[in-house]
Amino acid sequence: MNELISTTLTSEAIKEKAKSLGADLVGIADGGLMDQFPPDPENSRTPSHITEIDGARVIVLAKRISFATSRLPAWNDQHKFYGDELLISALEELALDLVFWLEDNGAPGLMVPYHHVDPQKFIKGEDTQATHPLSAEHAAVESGLGTLGLNHQLITPEFGPRVILGLVMTSADIEPDAKMETSLCRGPECGRCLKACPADAVQHWDRDWLACDKFRSPFGFEFLSDYLTSVLKEPNQANQIGMLRGMESSEIFQAMLRGSGIITGCRRCADVCPVGDDYEDLLKKWVDEIPEETPEKLKRLEAMVAEAALPEAYEKQKRWIGKIELKN
Ligand code: SF4
Ligand code: SF4
Helix, strand or coil: HHHHHHCCCCHHHHHHHHHHHHEEEEEEEEEHHHCCCCCCCHHCCCCCHHHHHHHCCCEEEEEEEEEEECCCCCCCHHHHHHHHHHHHHHHHHHHHHHHHHHHCCCCCCEEECCCCCCCCCCCCCCCCCCCCCCHHHHHHHHHCCCCCCCCCCCEECCCCEEEEEEEEEEEEEECCCCCCEEEEEEECCCCHHHCCCCCCCCCCEECCCCHHHHCCCCHHHHHHHHHHHHHHHHHHHHHHHHHHHHHHHHHHHHHHHHCCCCCCCCCCHHHHCCCCCHHHHHHHHHHHCCCCCCHHHHHHHHHHHCCCCCCCCHHHHHHHEEECCCCC
16 A cells, blocks of 8 residues: 655645646545545556555546637547647656656656556457546546536536546655546536537446547557458458558558557537536637537437436446536
């Protein structure tokens, strides 16, 4: 178990530094609590699984995504993928600068990679390819930055779900933040994330992560391994060469150059979410209408609203979703 080490640094000083480096939001989670409450007990990913030495506190850094990219309606617009990828790079640099600043002040810091797929553990059709070593969304809730929404996206009061997160762990003895207790999500009565989802992956306080993966990481590990397998299985060598010179190869090549479409992808659910101080003035007019809405989706939302009790999926995640008042 990670132990705290004494430091002259304070939470306030660390937050001030992170903001001066470009973070829009900063929270500090208690790594011990994250060890105690893994988001998925069957696939436990907590600070102690990464390090037994420097995970007593998890500093959560957030940068808002560009408003203009949220106003682009297509889920797969390349400007979104590219913009988000640049943001991830900026956040990584920010986190690295923070690590060295912490260490110059006597407090070791460890960055958690934004994206990691372990091919030894990945089981096609069962595992989600975009599972991170530590859930940044759950860490953000533990650090008081927000709560999880209907589809488990992180929602913050300032920018709704329109943030990208970075994590730095440390065992510096600094005061952690308290998490919010009441849900920020407006629930199925809102349901805008469900209406907009191109994969129809949004469920009742849950998400079909495998269906979502095909959109949030369209050229990710699964796409690459499926494609290479199909090339290997092709018996005709001329066809194989044709495949390697085809569209899929080109998409993989372009995606791998920057990570666009691999570590970034669909975020329609975030673009249309009405929570956030940024929504009314900067987004509503442009994202109010949802072309992906269908009568079937509306029917599913009506059924959710009519349910007398919250589903098991909510019970499993209620620590991070927060308290909800049923209107029935
Ligand atoms: S990221 Fe895209 S596919 Fe996944 S839940 Fe959100 S809208 Fe649906
Ligand atoms: S769009 Fe509505 S239902 Fe979905 S997460 Fe945001 S507030 Fe919740």
